[in-house]
Amino acid sequence: MHIPDGFIDLKTVVSTAAVSAGGLAAAIYKVKSYFKAKVIALMGVISALIFALQMINFSIPGGTSGHLLGGALAVIVLGPHAGAIVIAVVLIVQAFVFMDGGVAALGANIFNMAIVGVYSSYLIYWLIGRMSKKRTIFFISVAAASWLSVVIASFFAALELGISGTYALGITLKAMVGVHSIIGIGEAVITVAVIAFINKIRPDLILTRERSLQ
Amino acid sequence: MNRRDYTFILVGIIAALVIAMFVSVFASPFPDGLEKVAENHGFIDKAEQIIPESIFLIPDYVFGAVDNELWQTSLAGLSGVLIILAVFGAVYLIYKAAGKKK
Numbered sequence: 429m430h431i432p433d434g435f436i437d438l439k440t441v442v443s444t445a446a447v448s449a450g451g452l453a454a455a456i457y458k459v460k461s462y463f464k465a466k467v468i469a470l471m472g473v474i475s476a477l478i479f480a481l482q483m484i485n486f487s488i489p490g491g492t493s494g495h496l497l498g499g500a501l502a503v504i505v506l507g508p509h510a511g512a513i514v515i516a517v518v519l520i521v522q523a524f525v526f527m528d529g530g531v532a533a534l535g536a537n538i539f540n541m542a543i544v545g546v547y548s549s550y551l552i553y554w555l556i557g558r559m560s561k562k563r564t565i566f567f568i569s570v571a572a573a574s575w576l577s578v579v580i581a582s583f584f585a586a587l588e589l590g591i592s593g594t595y596a597l598g599i600t601l602k603a604m605v606g607v608h609s610i611i612g613i614g615e616a617v618i619t620v621a622v623i624a625f626i627n628k629i630r631p632d633l634i635l636t637r638e639r640s641l642q
Numbered sequence: 643m644n645r646r647d648y649t650f651i652l653v654g655i656i657a658a659l660v661i662a663m664f665v666s667v668f669a670s671p672f673p674d675g676l677e678k679v680a681e682n683h684g685f686i687d688k689a690e691q692i693i694p695e696s697i698f699l700i701p702d703y704v705f706g707a708v709d710n711e712l713w714q715t716s717l718a719g720l721s722g723v724l725i726i727l728a729v730f731g732a733v734y735l736i737y738k739a740a741g742k743k744k
Contacts, residue, residue, distance in 0.1 A: 429676040434690035466643050468737060472730030473654035476723045480662035483703065483719055485670040492678040493670035521725055526718070527701040531693055585676060595685050603682065607675040630650050 429497075429585050429608065430522065430537055433530030437592040444588065445535025451543045452516055458509040467510065467641055470633070474505055475514045477622075482518065486614050494611030497581065499545030500553065500574040501619045505626065505633055507640050508550040515542035536588050540581045549577040558637065567620055574619040575612040582608035655727065662719030666703075667712050 436444075459467070478498035485493035498518070502511035516538050522528040529537045556569035586604035590597025627634050635641070673681060680686040695701050705717035 429674065431676065432689040433692045434688045435680070435685070463737065465734065465737070466647055468730055468734045469643065469647065469651050472727055472734075473651045473658070475730060476658035476726045477654055477661070479722050479726050480658040480666070480719065483662055483666040483669060483715075483722070485672070485674065487670040487672055490678070491672050493672035493674050495669075495674065517726065517729055521722065521729070525699045525725060526703055526722065527691075527695065527698045528703070530689075582675065594688060595680075595683050599683065600679065603679040604675065607679060611675050629653075630646070633650070 429540065429582055429604075430519075430529030431533040431540075431585060431588070433532045435530070435592065435594050436533055436536055436588050437594075440588050440592045441532050441535060444539045448516075448535045448538040448543060452513065452538070455509040455512045459513060462641065470641065471506060471510050471514050474502055475517050478502060478514065479518045479521065481618060481622075482522075488607075488610045488614070490607075492607060494608070494614050496615055496618050497541050497545050497578055498619075499541060499577045499581070500549035500570065500615070501622055503546055503549045503553060503573070504570060504619075504623055504635050505641075507635050508547050510641060511550070512542045512546040515546055536585070540584045540588075544584050545577045545581040548580045549573040552576050553635075554637075567624070570620050570623050571616040574616040575609075578608050578612035578615045579605055582611075655723075658723050659720065662723045663716040666719045667715050669715075 478496070478501060481496040481498060481501075483495070485495045487493050497515070499511065499515055502514045505511075506514060519529060519534065519537050519542060523531055523534045523537070550573075553569050553573040556565065556572055559565055582604045583601065586601040587597070589595055589600050589604075594600075623634070632639065672678075677686065680689070700706070700718045700721055703715060703718040703722075705714045705721065708714055708717060
């Protein structure tokens, strides 16, 4: 759901850019307290992996496609702050090198996918995870965080289009949330698969209440 | 960073490279969710290029230096993974340099 330039107006560009800059600054400040070689290396490899997975559009019914956003994947390995930075780096490279997502709209895209997508994933993962330590609950929390974070991000993207007067807010909201509730299933499947693999080879890298990257 | 960390990072980088270079050519060509909504409701034409396309290194994931369509995507994927790794590599070098000064 990379918003191109022209879809959002100046006030939305400026306000989302300001919120994203503030959010990222806070995330960097947080990560600095536990910054070390291992953290940088893990952020790099997860970032590269999410970039690669974002290239893989999968078809959904109706001649439409979707691809992973990676917010939940980033959170479950890196935690929310490093996760937000990682998704933002992917979005910045996509906008400036690959013409994917507008340059003026970058603030909005970072807000939707790196801030909202990542922190909503964290919240859902944490809320469901505190219910029980069972394996089933763990995977349900991963799937729910993935699916919901995509749907919530699409809600905000639609909101920005509506506020910008690009198209009627009600219709855009319904259409965006509708299509992304299907794309979100793909997000959940891919995230669960990748997390299951990491959990198998390096269970110590999975974020839990007792153990995090810091 | 221990041996297991290095292994994990190596496995992750190889996975990223394989996905970006070889799985990417099978990606669905259909418009994504937002593009589809914009097409259906007739506002896709509002999308505009505020920076000329020629400034971008690899616009639309097409590595222009080669003719073959599959290689254009593969090399775009390779470049993207390398650029991202370079960003974090640079952060690492700055971190190391800052550590030495102390």
